[in-house]
Amino acid sequence: MNESKSFDVIEEIIKKRGVTSRIFANREILHPDYVPDVLPHREGEIKKLAEILVVSAKGEKPSNVLLYGLTGTGKTVVSKYVVKKLVEKASSIGSNLGYAYVNTRKLDTPYKVLASIASSLGLRIPYTGLAISEVYRKYINALENWSGLHIVILDELDYFVKRNGDDLLYKLLRINEDLSKSRVSIIGITNNLYFVENLDPRVRSSLGEEEIFFPPYNAEQLYTILKQRAEKAFHPGVIDDSVISYCAALAARENGDARRALDLLRVAGEIAERENALVISIEHVKKALAEVEEGRVNQVIATLPLQQKLVLKVAVNLATRKGFTTTGEVYSVYLEEARRRGLEPLSQRSVSQVLSQLDMMGILIAEVRSMGRHGLTKVIKVKEEVAKLVEKALADT
Ligand SMILES: Nc1ncnc2c1ncn2[C@@H]1O[C@H](COP(=O)(O)OP(=O)(O)OP(=O)(O)O)[C@@H](O)[C@H]1O
Ligand SMILES: [Mg+2]
Incomplete structure (x- = not known):
């Protein structure tokens, strides 16, 4: 190929794909970490959280707050939004308000969490090397020198406590005494509705002094959320309201998860772009659904410990074979399977909780049903597409 020909090839690609996207005006807007200027349908939660924190800022005894609700209900975005707004306000009137946001699933040891909190006050803490009590002492000193209100957001707290116990949490909840x-x-913040139940009562009463529940969004609410983002994210005319509605309806069917809805919209846009289309169609959303679903199932499964994978595998096998299964049935087959593998089996209560959690994560569908004089039981179902993805992901388990 001579030089001018290869240049033609590049020219051709640029012409076909465009250097700037024909679909996206600003991709960032659909990024999961993007915090929009307005959060529709969360006015109540925003107000409640702001009120609790404002009281703390006025010097009264600060309250701790627990935010809980299913995944994608806006807990993280609302907490960041409120705290950032308050910090801006405080600095404009010269009052000392600071905050630390820690995703305790990512920073998954007490040391990392505490170091990250302390560093938000400008302390430099080495990654390793200090005793945790030393880091705590430095944080206390820094707080005393600074004198103000420090708001500490501990996100995805259930993962952290499950892994590390509640010692650090207990200490932080009582830090005002020092x-x-x-x-x-x-x-x-937690999306595990059972998290609080399993906490030590001392920790529970202190963390849950105030609680805010985030309900799932319905299709109409998801529509407003998507519409607001789509207007800024896409070029004019790229997406029709009916296509946004379709995304909203799909996500509403699946637990009312706004993250899912936004993912669908973003991936549909990417698919349209790959296909060189000028507009995003319903077909693009359908293709996006398959991609997003596979990604989500794999992601959930990747975080499950072996025993929970086993419970899931058994439940999916039984449910696909017969259309549905029950907790009792899953438990007895799981028990055999765990013993066969030389594992110490989980209790029936734990297995039942694992099944409920898998329901909350949108992998299984668990419904409590009355079985007449046999009392209540949980009926477990799984959608065919999900079952296939789970089987694929768990083939080696
Ligand atoms: N009311 C809203 N308006 C606009 N965007 C929203 C709203 N609620 C949620 N979102 C967006 O949806 C996505 C998911 O929200 P967020 O991360 O806050 O969920 P979450 O409740 O923390 O979920 P998880 O429990 O899985 O962490 C984010 O990209 C967020 O910006
Ligand atoms: Mg979150």
Whole structure:
């Protein structure tokens, strides 16, 4: 190929694909970490959280807050939004308000969490090497020198406590006893509705002094959320309201998860772009659904410990074979399977909780049904597409 020919090839690609996207005006807007200026349908939760924190900022005894609700209901985005707004406000009137946001699933040891909290006050803490009590002491000193209210957001707290126990949480919840000039308010966030039940009562009462529940979004609410983002994310005329509605309806069917809805929209846009289309169609959304679904199932499964994978595998096998199964049935087959593999089996209660969690994560469908004089039981079903993805992901388990 001579030089001018290869240049033609590049020219051709640029012409076909465009250097700037024909679909996206600003891709960032659909990124999961993007915090929009307005959060529709969360006015109540925003107000409640702001009120609790404002009281703390006025010097009264700070309350700790627990935010809970299913995945994609806006807990993370609302907490960041409120805290950032309050910090801006405080700095404009010269009052000392600071915050630390820690995703405790990512920073998954007490050391990392505490170091990250302390570093938000400008402390430099090495990655390793100090005793945790030393890091705590440095944080206390920094707080006292600074004197203000420090809001500490501990996101995805259930993962952290499951892994590390509740020692650090307990210490942080009582930190005000060690302080005279500063105060700390903790915002704990979880999407595991059983998390609180399993906490030590002392921790529970202190963390849950105030609680805010985030209900799932319905299709109409998801529509407003998507519409607001789509207007900025795509070029004019690229997406029709009916296509946005379709995304919203699909996501509403699946737990009312706004993250899912936004993912669908973004991936549909990417598919349209790959196919060189000028507009995003329903077909693009259907293709996006398959991609997003596979990604999601694999991601959930990747985080499950072996025993939970086993429970899932058994449940999916039984449910696909017969259309549905029950907790009792899953438990007895799981028990045999665990013993056969030389594993210490989980209790029936734990297995039942694992099944409920898989339901919350949108992998299984668990419904409590009355079986007449046999009492209540959980009926477990799984959607065919999901069953296939689970089987594929668990083939080696
Ligand atoms: N009311 C809303 N308006 C606009 N965007 C929203 C709203 N609620 C959620 N979102 C968006 O949906 C996505 C998911 O929200 P968020 O991360 O806050 O969910 P979450 O409740 O923390 O979920 P998880 O429990 O899985 O962490 C984010 O990209 C967020 O910006
Ligand atoms: Mg979150």
